Amino acid sequence: MQQLFNFFIRNKTFVLFLVLFTCALSLTIQSHEYHRSKFIHSSNQVTGSIYGTFHGISQYYNLKNENKLLLEENSQLKTVVFNHKNLAQVDRVLESTYNILPSLVYKNSFTLPNNYLTLNMGSNDFIKEEDGVITSKGIVGIIDKTSANYSRVLSILNTNSRVNVKLKKTNHFGILSWDGKSPEITQLKDVQDLVKIAVGDTVVTSGYSSTFPPNIPVGSIQSYRLNDTEDLYIIDVKLFNDMTSLEHVYIIKNTDINELKALNISDE
């Protein structure tokens, strides 16, 4: 026993190094798994408020661009309103189950393999995990952590991200993931090789998951190839969103989510 203690005292620097290194390593491994990073995330009060303070400064640089985006969206919405007669009634029933809240991006990253965003709304604004985040142009990600006033978004530019999407033309669905390379291109997998696809086809959300309503634009097909077993396509999808400059986003809250979850549980 004495010798053991002596050993620790003699090598105390190394022991401390080892302990702390193991801590850091386990945190790293946790962060590589979806929904596991419990302690270290930027949606807490301290980091949130600091990002908020500095966001006020950087906001001014994007004002012009943001104005343009909002104008574009306004005109788009006006077009929809003026042509309202042509909309099918079914759509209105579907839309009523989603609440949409505007929010600001405090922090965004896109260079790492696992990227997250921090938004300025949290559980005080009734934001929950699994809520979807979109812009006027397309999807951004899924809420992953919330604190009282801030929330963290698992960006679609995250190797752990999986979003259910479909081809707009043929309604065939697949899983959208990211290979960690270009912030403009994501990969659509699990589409059967008998589906006819063409470069430039639009990809939209499928609505099969409770996170996103159907038919939110995602991107267009840039190129496609078969996977190793030659029965499924790997499709490169060019995102409509510019993920490198996000400012105003919308959080989609599904008001029927509890009902849907209850259904799924009874299925199992």
Added chain:
Amino acid sequence: MNNIVFIHILRFLFLVLFQTIVCSNINFLGYINPYIYVLFILLYPITNNRLLFIFISFLLGLSVDVFLDSGGTHAAASIAIAYIRPLFLKFSFGAVYEYHAVKFSNTDFSQRLVYFLMLIFIHHFILFSLVVFDQNELLLIIKQTFYSGIFTLLLCLLLTTLFSNKKT
């Protein structure tokens, strides 16, 4: 003595904020960012209390991690270079280090360059290995280490030269 402690606390806070608010948003050529906060570990005075030093390095890395949502990658890389620092001090500064008489503001530029270069590249290599976390992507890790390392090195040399006269 209190003055030195105060300066280091200030430097700690400044570097963490500067890193997270400015440096991590540079994205030069799409993905190259400097990791300037290592300067704190590089310039930490040479002490015999290595336990405290390693612990502070851990805190430094962890605070950057919290801001950048990167798990524990920065913390791991930081304590790694904090632990092996004496080895490189001896290698770069030689006999001067033996007497604990190294003052970074008085050292040769070339000696300082070698010291910075080696520790920064080791830090970045560990950092990107953990960030990418895929052994098949070794080329990507080395590429990112190389580019970001050069960027960090330039900024570190620039900052130390800029503030060298005021340093206590």
